[in-house]
Amino acid sequence: MQQFDQPDISVVIPLYNEEESIPALHQSLTAALESYGHPYEIIIVDDGSRDRSYELLADLAQRDSRLSVIRLRRNFGQTAAFAAGFDHARGDVVITMDADLQNDPADIPKLMAQIDAGFDIVSGWRKDRQDRLLDRRLPSVLANRLISNVTDVRLHDYGCSLKAYRGDILKEVRLYGELHRFMPALAAQIGGRVTEVPVNHRARQFGSSKYGIGRTVRVVLDLITVWFLGSYSTRPLHVFGGVGLAFFGLGLLTGLYLTFVKIAEGQDIGGRPLLLLAALLIMVGVQLVTMGLIAEMIIRTYHESQKKPIYVVREVLPAHSP
Helix, strand or coil, rough: CCCCCCCCCCEEEEECCCHHHCCCCCCHHHHHHHHHHEEEEEEEEEEECCHHHHHHHHHHHCCCCCCEECCCCCCHHHHHHHHHHHHHCCCEEEECCCCCCCCHHHHHHHHHHHCCCCCCCCCEECCCCCHHHHHHHHHHHHHHHHHHHCCCCCCCCCCCCEEEEEEEHHCCCCCCCHHHHHHHHHHHCCCCCCCEECCCCCCCCCCCCCCCCCCCHHHHHHHHHHHHHHHHHCCCCCCHHHHHHHHHHHHHHHHHHHHHHHHHHHHCCCCHHHHHHHHHHHHHHHHHHHHHHHHHHHHHHHHHHCCCCCCCCCCCCCHHHH
16 A cells, blocks of 8 residues: 655544445545645545544545545534644645535635635635525524624634644634534634635535534533633633622622612611512622632633643744844
8 A cells, every 4th residue: 555645634534324426525525636736635524423424434545545534433513623623634724524425625725825815824715605595594593693703703604613723722712512513713822814715516426415494502601611711711810800899899889879878868778579589690790700700710721730830832932133
């Protein structure tokens, strides 16, 4: 079996129960990469498939030394599958795409052109998306606008898996939960330069989508995580303490008002709901400030125990002797 040099490009593809798509996927992908003319490797992560996907992939890997197959013990989800592929990728640039044949490998040169132009992350934009309107395209449009506004990384299509990343950027990003769709925003938080290009999108040929409208709730929760990590990951007291002080101050003002009513006007305040509200606001405020202090201690332990800096260096120019 022929051996190949260090790849310039690593293509990472998570896969789950896609046995019908595998032959066409491998054929179209290798044709596109061979035509592009740069050394490459293909890493397909079998995310606990229950059909014949692994057997087909193993057979292809025997015949193609540029194809690596990672088989997970069970279905961990798309984010974990991407993370496994990233950990094994050797290329200077990592391309991600889906296994369902809806992404077009012929668009890879478009992504690489933007990488060569100096961008760190290039996201595909399914401008003419071949999916149903009500349960796929419309929720996607709303979600993309929400994500763009919250993260301030404005993309038309966060959900498109066809993306390109510089390898050094991926080393600085850790994936948990279902954060793979927020990779451009996470990379931008550490200084990555992001752009997007329109790409071809094809109708699904086999099977059905593994993702339904129920993922909307998970997207919103993950978006809160991304917002917090981007804005307050090294200063959690600023968010918890700020809200806590606001609650405490509101409760204190309410308490002072009730004190004035009691002393100056002689009114009974014992049965007023406002008294309970004032006490509740003060207690919640104290708890939030305390939570922020605890979070600060955890953050410091995290960074100091791992000697993890709170900054990311792009490059260092050598000092010149006078």
